[in-house]
Amino acid sequence: MKTKSFLALLLALLPLCRIVGQQTLPRLQVAENQRFLVTENGDPFFWMADTAWELFHRCDREEAAFYLKKRAEQGFNVVQAVALAEIDGLNSPNPYGETPLIGNDPNQPNPAYFSHVDTVIKMAAAQGIYVAMLPTWGDKVFTHSWGKGPEVFTIENARSFGTWLGKRYRDQSNIVWVLGGDRNPRKGSSDEAIWRSMAQGLVEGMGNEKRALMSFHPQPAAPGGSSNWFHRDEWLDFNMHQTGHCANQPTYQKIRHDYQLQPVKPTLDAEPLYEDHPNCFNAKELGYSVPEDIRRIMYWNVFAGAFGQSYGCHAVWQMYTPDREGINGPLRPWKEALDLPMAHQVKHLKNLMLSRPFLSRIPAQEMIVDPQEDDEHHVVATRDREGSYAMVYFPTGKVIGVDTRSLQSKTLKATWYDPRTGYQIAAGHISSGPDCRIHPPSAGQDWVLILDARPSR
Known part of the structure; x- marks a missing residue:
């Protein structure tokens, strides 16, 4: 029996052994031009995130x-995950039987629950992954019709909870903080004050010398996302959008x-x-999303000026298994859904954007000559x-038609990039001009045309 107990202990400790001696990831910061993220070493960072909201809550x-x-x-x-999770995150325990708050009191976080969170964050660092960590899902501030809550946050305890988290994770270099959690602040309520108080607590707990980046995850909103409420707040380092779950919406707008x-801040779509x-939560009439829908949104957003892009899979965010209510x-x-096509294709977008000078990239919609509709084309x-x-x-x-006169040379090297595979097809050279008619390799499929100016001699 002693041998069996010892073996069981070893097996339980194996995941922890893997993170011993991990290499600390460089902290992320906003680039000097306020458009992108870079590491503290100055290296460009293209945000390529997966949405794993229930990671801390449902996974051992x-x-x-x-x-x-x-x-x-x-x-x-990057992975996006929530400490006080959405799916009955306060009262349904994690795999080790722990809930995050003692008596559902934000003034009393449960160290045993957060010990598991600690381990997962360190595991992520060992894999070279940053954690976009939401202190809480928004239903703990405003339950509304699809949340279980309960509503536990006030202006006062939001600050103390933020301070506790900031102190606990101030030395963990692979964290980005994300407030909000799929809720938009209500007019005439204390919602904005609660989120600002939580942000203040995080800053106090971390200390300015080790302050991690911070943002806010809203519901779909217009005309902006987090910028609608917090753009001028000093704690908001970059803006986030949720652009909803319908295909062919003009997310780039x-x-x-x-x-x-103004002031200039980086922006991205953190929930497409x-x-x-x-599609539009109506599978019976509209079916389910397909890779083409996802790629279109991602490339639209990044080319429109986003500093990166988040991905999500419907089964993965909720860590769905057949014994759970979906x-x-x-x-x-x-686990099966981890290998859906787009999960293997997102790296092609990241690789493409990092293949050329990154921090000097700007939107260039003026290059498109022909009038266009806001549709899938x-x-x-x-x-x-x-x-x-x-x-x-x-x-x-x-x-x-494409106007290429903003490029440096009169002759341009043309390459077709396949966003499904990352393969490149040489397409010779074209002469620069005000209306170059561009014919992609095939109709009905998406392609990226890369135009490189010839170096001047």
Whole structure:
């Protein structure tokens, strides 16, 4: 019996052994031009996140290790997860029988619950992954019709909870804090004050010398996302959107809105349409999302000026298994869903954007000559501010005119980039001009045209 007990102890400790001696990830910070994120070493950072809201709440250490290893292999560098989780996160215990608050009191966090959170965050760091950590899902502030709550936060205890979290994780370099949790502040309520108080507590707990980046995750909103309420708040380092779960919405418009705001702050879509999600929550009439829907949103947003992009899978965010009640009809268990097509394709977007000068990239919609509708055919362009390259995304392969005169040379090297595979097809050279008619390799499929200016001699 002693031997069996010893072996059981060893097996339980294996996930912890893997994180001993981990290499500390460099902290993230806003780039000098206020448009992008960089590491504290100055290296460009393209945010390629997966949405794993229930990671801390529903996964044990072995499952968390499996999940993080898979996502790292697929090219993800951020996971979005919630401490006080959405799915009855206060009263339904984690795999070790622990709930996050003693007596559901934010003034009394349960160290045993957060010990598991500690381990998962360190596991993520060992895989080169940053954690975009939500202190709480928004239903603990405002339950509304789809949350279980209970509502436990006040202006006072939000600050103390934030301070406790800030102190606990101030030395963990791979954390980005995200307030909000799928709730928009209500007019005439204390919601904004509660979130600001929690942000103040986090800053106090971390100390300015070790302050992690912070943002806010809203519901779908207009014209911006987090910027609608908090853009001028000093604690808000970059803006977030949730653009909803319908296909072919002009998500790029929301990115463009934030891009034009003053003061300048980075922006991205942190919750787009998930893969394998019922379109507009209506699977019966509209079916489920497919990879083409997801790619279109991602490339639209990044080319419109976002500094990165989040991905989500409907089964994975909720860590669905057949013995759990699924939310909004997940199609398969979460471990199987980890290998859906887009999970293997997101790295092609990250690799493409980092293949050229990154911090000087700007939106370049003025390069598109022809009038366009805000539909699935909408072509978007981005380029280097110095004119060394441009990229044009064709979501359905339609022919369109492109004005290339903003690039440095009169002769441009053309390359087609396949966003499904990352393969590149040399397309020779074209002469720069005000209306170059561009014919993608195939109609009905999405392509990226890369135009590189020839170096001047």
